[in-house]
Amino acid sequence: MDRIRVTGGRRLHGTIPISGAKNATLPLMIASLLTEETLVLDNVPRLADVGQLQRILGNHGVDVMVGGKRPGETPYDGQTLHISAARIVDTTAPYDLVSKMRASFWVIAPLVARMGQARVSMPGGCAIGTRPVDLLIMALDRLGAHIEIDGGYVIARAKNGLRGGEIKFPKVTVGGTHTAIMAASLARGTTVIENAAREPEVKDVADCLNRMGAKISGAGTSRIVIEGVSRLSGARHRVLPDRIETGTYAMAVAMAGGDVLLENARADLLQAGLDVLVAAGAEISATNAGIRVARNGAGISPVEVATAPFPGFPTDLQAQLMALMTCAKGTSHITETIFENRFMHVQELVRLGAHIRLDGECATIEGVGKLTGAPVMATDLRASVSLVIAALAAEGETMVNRVYHLDRGFERLEDKLSACGAAIERIAG
Ligand code: UD1
Secondary structure, X not given: OOEEEEEXXXXXXXXXXXXXXXXXXXXXXXXXXXOXXXXXXXXXXXXXXXXXXXXXXHHOOOEEEEOOOOOOOOOOOOEEEEEEOOOOOOXXXXXXXXXXXXXXXXXXXXXXXXXXXXXXXOXXXXXXXXXXXXXXXXXXXHOOOEEEEEOOEEEEEOOOOOEOOEEEOOOOOHHHHHHHHHHXXXXXXXXXXXXXXXXXHHHHHHHHHHHOOOEEEOEOEOEEEEEOOOOOOOEEEEOOEOHHHHHHHHHHHHHHOEEEEEEOOOHHHOHHHHHHHHHOOOEEEEOOOEEEEEEOOOOOOOOEEEEOOOOOEOHHHHHHHHHHHOOOOOEEEEEOOOOOOOOHHHHHHHHOOOEEEEEOOEEEEEOOOOOEOOEEEOOOHHHHHHHHHHHHHOEOEEEEEOOHHHHHHOOOHHHHHHOOOOEEEEEOO
16 A cells, blocks of 8 residues: 655745545536436546546446547646446446445435436445435435335435425535435426535536536525426536645645645635634735745644534644644644544644644644654545645654545645655655
């Protein structure tokens, strides 16, 4: 298994290109199941999760063709996928595929909407705690699907198609909102989703579906209305920039010091995260080319942050912020309100010399003068990258093991950071 070696203490200077958003790409690829025509997606990041979803869709009979290289294209330009679900050959998503990537459970919505049936394995737990799918099932039930649970599988049936309905989510769920929108797009009549997730990726998927002929209004707000249509067509759509990758590199610059342009990044996707970085002492400016992040001389100030659904501070940046706060001049508090048990990075940061105390969902971080390199590993994607951020400021060498988590969500992380002067390299193994 590959490892990443970081020698801390170098400042970062230069440009980091921001890739297309993983969390939009996955539901967009799944939305291709709603039409027999071809969906073309541009700016798709080269990530292990994208490859894994390609395999899962392939199992349903979907053809995914990766577009050829264009003249002048750099290795950082996203890829173009031509996705055709002309013929769905199988409406079952088996355990061995779904268990590798939770979001693949979402295929249940387009499959039942278009084919009238779906049999999808329950995803099971993962490193960031129990992650139920009860609200996704509730949404399909509200749209008239008959639901059965048998042998670890959710079986959804709607012989005569789905019908519009009222879906009121008791808590904000991104996956629940994606699946409800996809299912309702092909349902008969009107669907109203209340307390919908407002994440930019939800709006990006809705924009693409509207281009395919869906009638969705209100995406990006907490009330979404969908007039069902009888069929959807193909379309071409460009995936929006990854706000979590943006925030991650912004924290890396804040940690290591220096001055970096995050090319293609959009500040409007990440205001809460950028506000926290400014409070922590980083200089942030939005430019036409992206977002510039700098920290020169000023120390890192402590912050008080609680994660929240969009537009709040994202849970997917919680671990990275904690890494940054390990070196703050004072005591920070970070509260995780979205996922239980999303503190896997704490013990590893402590191995680097951080002072962190956990009390339920609240972490108290006492800034230390310096971190010291050590071998570490992490069991989820965001936790892994938080260790890289910490390592950038740690004295000596840090070896981050189990790098496959990073490859699930960060494209060429070591190349992007080393191009800005970080001493970071991948060791094949
Ligand atoms: C998505 C993101 C993930 C991010 C998360 C929260 C993708 C591919 N993944 O995950 O990176 O961390 O949003 O921003 O986009 N819940 C239930 N019942 C359900 C569904 C969810 O109780 O049926 C709970 C979850 O346990 C969690 C909360 O709702 O506490 C939010 O989860 P949700 O927004 O659904 O996360 P995902 O869509 O899985």
